[in-house]
Amino acid sequence: MNIGQAAKHTGLSAKMIRYYEAIDLLPHAGRSESGYRQYSSSDLHRLAFIKRARDLGFSLEEVGRLLAMWQDKQRASADVKALAEQHIAALERKIAEMAALRDTLAELAATCQGNDRPDCPILQGLEHGTCCAGSP
Template sequence: MNIGQAARRSGLSSKMIRYYEAIGLLQPATRSDSGYRTYQTEDLHRLAFIKRSRDLGFSLEEVGKLLTLWQDRERASADVKALAMQHIDELNKRIDELISLRDTLGELVAHCQGDDRPDCPILKDLANGSGCCDQG
């Protein structure tokens, strides 16, 4: 199948498929006599694996490691589990950061009158930043 067909079947864009080839997550496609990329069923399986991994939030580097483990029939499932657990830890940190951001913004919104006056604690906080600059 050509890249357009592979894109439709995998749920990825043609651009992403070319990118995954360029960075080595996907083997370069074979080329037809006219120079068009052609993909096989195994390429679709690999693309589905990449897409699902990315949907779960794995970085491109982690996807590469997962692909290596997936192809290694001698690998220990403990290696896969360790990588997944590390990713869960990173997700939990990001969740904590997002909760903190939400709570901070919620506090600012709660203190904003939301009326016609120009005084706005949200903008005041943004202008004050993280204390990086002199207030003088």
């Protein structure tokens, strides 16, 4: 299967597939006589694994670790679980940060009259650094 077909099959772009090869998440593809990359069903399976991991928000480094654990049939499932739990904790921190940003912006928007007058608490909050969670 060529790169265009692999991209269509996996939902990844050809550029992304080449990038995953370049950073060694995917073994370098074999080449046809005319020089086109050729992907096996094993490559497609690996690309699907990478895509699902990325869709769950794992970093490229974490995906590399997951791939290594996936290939290592001697690894303990506790290692995989630990990585997943670390990722869950990071997601929870990001969710909390995003919620704080939403709440701050909602508060500023609620205090804005939204009329024809030029004074605006939203812009004042941005100007004075009082708009964002964790600001001084």
